[in-house]
Amino acid sequence: MVTPAWEGYATQLANAEQEALCTVLKNIMETDAISMSETANVFVGRDTRPSSESLTKAVIDGVSCLGGHNYGLVTTPQLHYMVRCRNTHDCYGTATLQGYYEKLSKAFIELTKNALNRTDDQKRLLVDGANGIGALKLREMEAFLKYELQVALFNDGSSGKLNHLCGADYVKVHQRAPEGMHMGPGERCCSFDGDADRIIYYYNDTAGRFRLLDGDKIATLISMSLKELLTQAGLNIQVAVVQTAYANGSATRYLKDVMKVTVCCTKTGVKHLHHAAQDFDIGVYFEANGHGTVLFSKEAEKQIRQLVKHSNANDEKKRAAKLLASTIDLINQATGDAISDMLVIEALLAIRGMSIQGWDTLYTDLPNRQLRVKVADRQVIDTTDAERHVVMPAGLQDAIDTLVKKYKQARAFVRPSGTEDIVRVYAEADTQEGADGLAYEVSLAVYHLAGGTGEEPKPLK
16 A cells, blocks of 8 residues: 555665665655654554564564554554554544444444344354454454344364465355355355455355355445435535456446446556545445445545534434444545455445345346466556556557457456566456457467467367
């Protein structure tokens, strides 16, 4: 989540020789006019991986001369939350785990009070903790929720390995429940990733088929609910959804054509989505992998909270404003947060009286396929239009356009990996057979036009 301009500084520091480190730091401070007279705070937290303890000690040794705060075991989003609290002088919240739990649980309970006749079955949620830090922290939070959410926690870290046969990525890639979780028909289930900044939902339908609700579905539920509440409150506040090229075409069409929500596309990577979301009154962003959150501008939040206090507002407007205010308090605006996102989803489903099946049927995902092609040098691929259009090598985009025309409801794009010499291929079509065929043909074009190496791509079986 570092501002892109600072990534260059990180690279300089990482590559600096020991004797040159002070000089590099001094140059950075001069370039960005950083005052050393200001008090600095460094927040440190760690997860459950064996390496974390020694790495934490190394960090603390490095910053001890400046002053630091060691939170011990925390999720990545909890650490981001602490930093935001301190940087806003505690206006955002109290920079402690207790403060985090109290703020989120209070907002969740306030929201679920508006859900009528909620049964224990409707409060029950199966959670896969990926054998990571999120499982430990969710256990700590349960007491604050006062049985308004009844969590059945699996892969809690007591025995299994981090992300082994479990976690959000495993479930999404393999399209099946994590190890050790037994799902009844229609039961709501979700998985965190290892450091609890991503979440996906899923269930088995009555025919026993696995159904996944990824980041696109989460963004749709949240943006739809926010827009309806804003309409009820009579507030003229814009809701926008920020996506990447990987967002399913059905999700984009539903948001634009049915919900009439502003949709913008940005480059892959949460740092790009987060910064783009800051340009709107309310910016909702989720990658397909379930990493995302909602950002509220200062003006939007001000209007909502003023309406809550407005003595002349009618009951419907005030109720909607209160729900919006509690939603703001429940969302971790510092970064994507699996625990916070889970509570937001559970609260919105409860208020709407919506089952997970009803949520799933808002739209049907187009079949898609992702492939990888090894190349001699990934830098031969240059893209534009949020990575949806190839500029170089010459002829590749023309080849993709020609192939897409062969299939119904189709689209495809390619982009280079940021870390290795491979090109990622994404394809959509009206059938899985069509998506597979298009992905293969585009992969073949990449192989021949972008310097493919190794074995030529083969048709998918």
